[in-house]
Amino acid sequence: MPKRKAAIAVGGVAALGAAALLLPHANASQDGNQASGATGTARTLKAADASDLAGQLQKILGDAFAGSYYDSGKQQLVVNVVNGDDNVIVQAKKAGAVVRQVANSTAELKAAARTLKTRATIPGTSWAVDPRTNKVLVTADSTVTGAKWDRLQSTVRSLGSGKATLKKSAGTFKTFVSGGDAIFSQAQGGNVRCSLGFNVTASDGSPAFLTAGHCGVAAKEWSDSEGGQPIATVDQATFPGAGDFALVKYNDPNTQAPSEVDAGNGQTVQINQAAEATVGTAVFRMGSTTGLRDGQVTGLDATVNFQSETSPNGVDTVTGLIQTDVCAEPGDSGGSLFTQDGNALGLTSGGSGDCTSGGETFFQPVTTALQATGATLGNGGAGGNGGDGGNGAGGEAGAGGEAGAGADDQAGAGDQAGAGDQAGAGDQAGAGAGAGDEAGAGGEAGAGDQAGAGGDRIGGGADPSAPAGAPGSGAADDGASSPAGSH
Numbered sequence: 001m002p003k004r005k006a007a008i009a010v011g012g013v014a015a016l017g018a019a020a021l022l023l024p025h026a027n028a029s030q031d032g033n034q035a036s037g038a039t040g041t042a043r044t045l046k047a048a049d050a051s052d053l054a055g056q057l058q059k060i061l062g063d064a065f066a067g068s069y070y071d072s073g074k075q076q077l078v079v080n081v082v083n084g085d086d087n088v089i090v091q092a093k094k095a096g097a098v099v100r101q102v103a104n105s106t107a108e109l110k111a112a113a114r115t116l117k118t119r120a121t122i123p124g125t126s127w128a129v130d131p132r133t134n135k136v137l138v139t140a141d142s143t144v145t146g147a148k149w150d151r152l153q154s155t156v157r158s159l160g161s162g163k164a165t166l167k168k169s170a171g172t173f174k175t176f177v178s179g180g181d182a183i184f185s186q187a188q189g190g191n192v193r194c195s196l197g198f199n200v201t202a203s204d205g206s207p208a209f210l211t212a213g214h215c216g217v218a219a220k221e222w223s224d225s226e227g228g229q230p231i232a233t234v235d236q237a238t239f240p241g242a243g244d245f246a247l248v249k250y251n252d253p254n255t256q257a258p259s260e261v262d263a264g265n266g267q268t269v270q271i272n273q274a275a276e277a278t279v280g281t282a283v284f285r286m287g288s289t290t291g292l293r294d295g296q297v298t299g300l301d302a303t304v305n306f307q308s309e310t311s312p313n314g315v316d317t318v319t320g321l322i323q324t325d326v327c328a329e330p331g332d333s334g335g336s337l338f339t340q341d342g343n344a345l346g347l348t349s350g351g352s353g354d355c356t357s358g359g360e361t362f363f364q365p366v367t368t369a370l371q372a373t374g375a376t377l378g379n380g381g382a383g384g385n386g387g388d389g390g391n392g393a394g395g396e397a398g399a400g401g402e403a404g405a406g407a408d409d410q411a412g413a414g415d416q417a418g419a420g421d422q423a424g425a426g427d428q429a430g431a432g433a434g435a436g437d438e439a440g441a442g443g444e445a446g447a448g449d450q451a452g453a454g455g456d457r458i459g460g461g462a463d464p465s466a467p468a469g470a471p472g473s474g475a476a477d478d479g480a481s482s483p484a485g486s487h
Contacts, residue, residue, distance in 0.1 A: 042076045043096030047281040048343060050077040054278065057092055064088045066102050066109075067131035070280030072296070080131055102134040103162060112136045112159045113303070120155040122148050123307035123315050124173055126360070127164075128299035128323050131279055136164040137299075139360065141172045141352055143307065171352025171359045173306055174330075182288035182331065183211065184226045185219030191226060192219050195288040195335030197347040198271060198366065199257035200247070202235065203374035207257040208249040210369050211334030212347055213239030214316075216246025231255075236373050240306070240316035244349040245369035246334075259377050261336055263292050274366045274377055275343035277322045283345060284338055285324075285363075289331035290355045297345075299323030304362050306350060321362040322346045327355035337363045344377060 045053065047070050054068040057079055066080035079097040081088055082105045092099045109129050113136055116127050124141040138156050140149065156166045185192045194215035202208040209232070216237030221230035230251065237246040250257065259271045263286060277283075281297045302323040308314030322337070328351060337346035346363030353359020370376065 041096070042074075042093075042098045044075045045070075045077055045096070046075070046341070047072070047278055047339065048275060048341065051276055051278040051281075053077050053095060053097060054079070055276075057095055057097060060091055060095075061088055063105065063107070066104065066106050066134065067129060068097070068279075069131045070278045071098070072280050072282060078131075080134060104134050108163065109134075109136055112163045115159060116155060116164075117303065120152050121305055121315055121317060122152055123305050124148075125152060126173065126302055126304040126323075126362075128302035130299065133165070135162070138164055138166045139169050140166070141169045143172055144168075169352055169360060171357070173304060173352050173360075174350050183215075183222045183224060183232075183334075184228065185222045185230075193226075193288070193331045194222075194333045195286075195331065195348065197334050197336045198261075198344050198377060199259055200370070200373075200375040200377055201257075202247065202249055206249050206253055207255045208232070208235065208247055208375060209257065210347055210366065210373075210375070211246050211248060212349060212364065213237045213244040213246045214349075215334045216248065222248060238372065240318050242319055243368055243372065244318050244321070244364045245347055245372070247369075247373040247375055261286055261338060269338060269340070270342050271338060271344050271377060272342040273344070274370055275339070275345060276367060277345045277363075277365065281339065283324060283326060284340065285326050285328065285332075285348065286336050286338075287328055287332035287348075288335065289329045290327065293326050293328070293355065295324050295326030297322060297324050302362055304350060318349060318362075320365065320368060321349055322365055324361050324363065325358065326361050327353065327358050328361050329354045337366075 043053075050068075050070045054077060057068070058065045061079075061081065064081045064083055064085060066082045068077055068079045070076075071078055077097045078100055079092050080100050080102040081092065082102060089099050089101075113127060113129070116136070116138065120138075122140075122144060124143040125139065127136055127138045129135075130137045136159070138152070140152055144152060153166060156164050183194050183196050185194075192215070194211055197210040197212075199207070199209050216234040217239050220234050222232045222234070223230050232248045232250045235247045235249045238244065239246075261269045261271060263269055263284070269284075277297045277300060279297050279300060282294065283297055284292060284294050286292055300322060301319070302321045303317065303319045304321060306316040306318065308316045322345065324337070326337070328348060333348050333350070335348045336344065337348065338344050344366045346365055347369065349362045349364050351359055351361030
């Protein structure tokens with residue numbers, strides 16, 4: 001479509017509750033308005049400012065820094081330290097943080113995560129560091145049973161009760177979550193549907209957008225209507241491995257690609273910059289299946305082991321993801337995760353459950369995707385991510401990211417949540433989603449992510465034993481609104 005205005009628009013019905021939260025300048029008064037100084041009074045901070053402070057304190061405190069999180073109720077940053085050095089505590093307090101002494105260092109929690117990777121990379125599992133408990137929180141979905149469950153349980157026990165906890169999720173991890181405009185493609189087995197994440201400018205100056213890597217692996221050409229002519233072509237795609245993102249270039253170089261999200265109900269959120277997520281931050285996502293939904297960041301640098309669609313016994317492991325309790329359903333993959341004040345945070349990768357029962361959801365950090373593809377937000381906005389983030393159990397936000405030119409320049413080094421800044425699946429709403437939340441065995445997306453006629457759907461009361469492609473009975477994809485192969 002010549003000169004097509006590629007906005008990120010609502011698909012399906014927007015959740016009115018989430019829309020009501022998107023009021024202009026709602027966070028304008030949440031500035032650090034309490035003096036810290038020598039008294040060490042904790043500052044009142046916006047989430048983005050708390051993320052900045054966490055990155056700075058990680059560098060100042062060094063090995064004593066053991067993660068941090070944002071207390072949204074008190075609007076304060078809580079920083080974990082692992083020794084009783086009065087100088088360390090004084091430095092953190094002077095900076096305006098709440099200081100908490102904990103038992104486990106970042107290095108110890110990283111070692112625990114490495115043990116899990118070596119001994120328990122099992123389809124249907126995930127792990128992330130929870131700074132609120134100072135432990136690694138391990139989650140197993142409903143497919144992890146028998147010998148697999150015994151192996152996982154044994155591995156977690158070997159780490160010690162003070163290092164890790166294990167929880168069971170009734171849902172099944174799939175690559176399907178969040179987004180903006182629906183995008184469509186043809187692939188072997190039928191139609192594929194995903195969501196557009198954020199419009200960007202590619203390194204060669206051409207208009208493009210970001211979406212999920214498993215969508216970019218599944219199909220090369222994408223349209224903005226089912227069965228329509230392709231309007232964009234995949235330039236780069238990463239999945240599985242160190243990310244789940246794709247850069248898709250518009251075929252028409254004159255395409256207008258504004259850096260904004262249409263949140264429905266007449267509300268548009270201008271996307272100003274890419275930013276690092278912080279545990280405890282309130283977030284929104286736009287979905288082509290489920291509309292606008294809200295929730296909270298619960299973990300960073302999460303590792304998720306999806307069952308491979310291309311190999312019955314294979315595992316598609318993705319690392320470095322943002323974990324949240326925002327609900328999502330098939331067709332939302334690749335869509336936008338953002339904050340009320342216009343920070344682009346993530347692209348939907350996968351999760352469990354649905355918007356009836358809730359569940360765990362995972363997002364590709366936008367900063368990492370921009371740095372890897374060389375793209376910038378909108379008309380030259382934030383391109384790189386800011387320096388050493390130290391996102392949790394060994395994940396770093398990327399060294400030396402550079403801000404792009406223009407008014408939307410991204411903040412520089414230090415804009416990350418800090419080492420150990422994860423919550424983990426135990427903090428998600430709806431963790432007890434019933435086993436009937438998925439219809440179709442192994443409906444997760446992967447390379448060649450399509451389900452054929454009927455697709456991988458999630459109905460509110462679907463039979464988990466139904467064969468792949470069986471339609472769900474709930475309010476999710478009903479075949480009319482969600483074509484086969486929705487992600």
